[in-house]
Amino acid sequence: MAESRQEEPAQAPVFVDQSGLRSFLLRRFGWPVSVVGAILAAAMGGSLIGVQSDAPAMGIPPKPSYVPATGPLSPSWP
Numbered sequence: 001m002a003e004s005r006q007e008e009p010a011q012a013p014v015f016v017d018q019s020g021l022r023s024f025l026l027r028r029f030g031w032p033v034s035v036v037g038a039i040l041a042a043a044m045g046g047s048l049i050g051v052q053s054d055a056p057a058m059g060i061p062p063k064p065s066y067v068p069a070t071g072p073l074s075p076s077w078p
Helices: 021-049
Strands: none
Touching: none
């Protein structure tokens, strides 16, 4: 047999900022953060497009040749 279920009404929000102060503070804080982010993005883009494209190459040291160790600190195999 089918049971009849009654749906409960949606609960009202717990907190509603009627004064709009929270929204004002978030917007006031958000603008400087957005400006700083835009400046950083522009700096990163400028560094990718940068003028100095002929940077000095890194000198990679030559790989030392393998010399078998001999002496008092070398492991001895029986």
